[in-house]
């Protein structure tokens with residue numbers, strides 16, 4: 674083993690040792706760097722990890738993901754200490770809708786039902802009626818009485834998709850988007866599919882990165898033709914169980930590490946190498962170690978906000 678590999682190994686062992694001493698559980702989002710995924714107790718999407726957090730008996734949760742995810746874990750587990758290894762790990766999509774902006778929007782549509790994507794701050798969730806993921810957004814909007822106007826944000830592409838599928842005319846969209854999603858265009862999808870014609874095409878509906886492709890898929894009616902809109906867990910299940918050996922993957926490239934680990938010997942092609950979330954990649958092994966060692970950085974949601982935000986989150990979990 675070379676020196677770099679040995680020191681990586683030592684650091685991973687130290688992290689595991691510290692986690693045991695502190696009775697901490699390490700949760701890593703699918704988009705984290707490979708080393709962080711490898712040292713974590715659980716790897717998954719934001720909703721799945723929050724559910725893990727809620728079930729865990731650990732005293733401390735170290736959330737290797739972005740800030741809104743740690744907030745959601747803190748809301749669901751108020752008695753636990755929730756840590757994020759880097760406080761700057763934010764989310765460009767979440768930042769496009771602030772609580773004051775949502776308040777002003779609601780004032781313009783006082784009768785509207787507010788549905789926000791899970792990629793939002795706790796303060797925005799507290800002003801929402803429902804939170805949703807990409808996979809249950811359609812079901813949630815369909816469950817709202819047809820005469821009720823709906824305010825949907827912050828991802829305009831997911832909103833456009835929901836609007837197409839439901840045919841709802843009184844759905845008002847917030848014009849937000851994620852910087853990772855902006856990096857992938859329908860032409861990239863077309864090129865990747867042409868380059869690997871025998872591959873299954875997997876598109877992730879959870880993170881807001883690929884929602885324009887969802888609209889594109891619907892336009893092109895590619896669903897069912899080796900194209901699958903599915904969660905990251907669904908993607909992982911797909912590559913492990915499919916007889917196919919090649920997959921074009923349209924989501925943040927971090928997921929490829931997990932796929933290669935769980936279904937080795939197959940080929941994975943990102944739809945675009947640019948689909949990398951700089952916020953997710955802020956969490957390093959050194960920061961994770963420091964977080965455990967020093968108990969930093971604690972993410973706590975003020976009780977009055979947490980109380981209001983819990984209901985829309987629980988509604989989201991119930992429809993998942």
Ligand code: SF4
Pocket residue numbers: 739763764765766767792851852853854880881882925950951952953
């Ligand atoms: S990939 Fe986009 S939506 Fe997901 S955490 Fe990063 S910035 Fe936010």
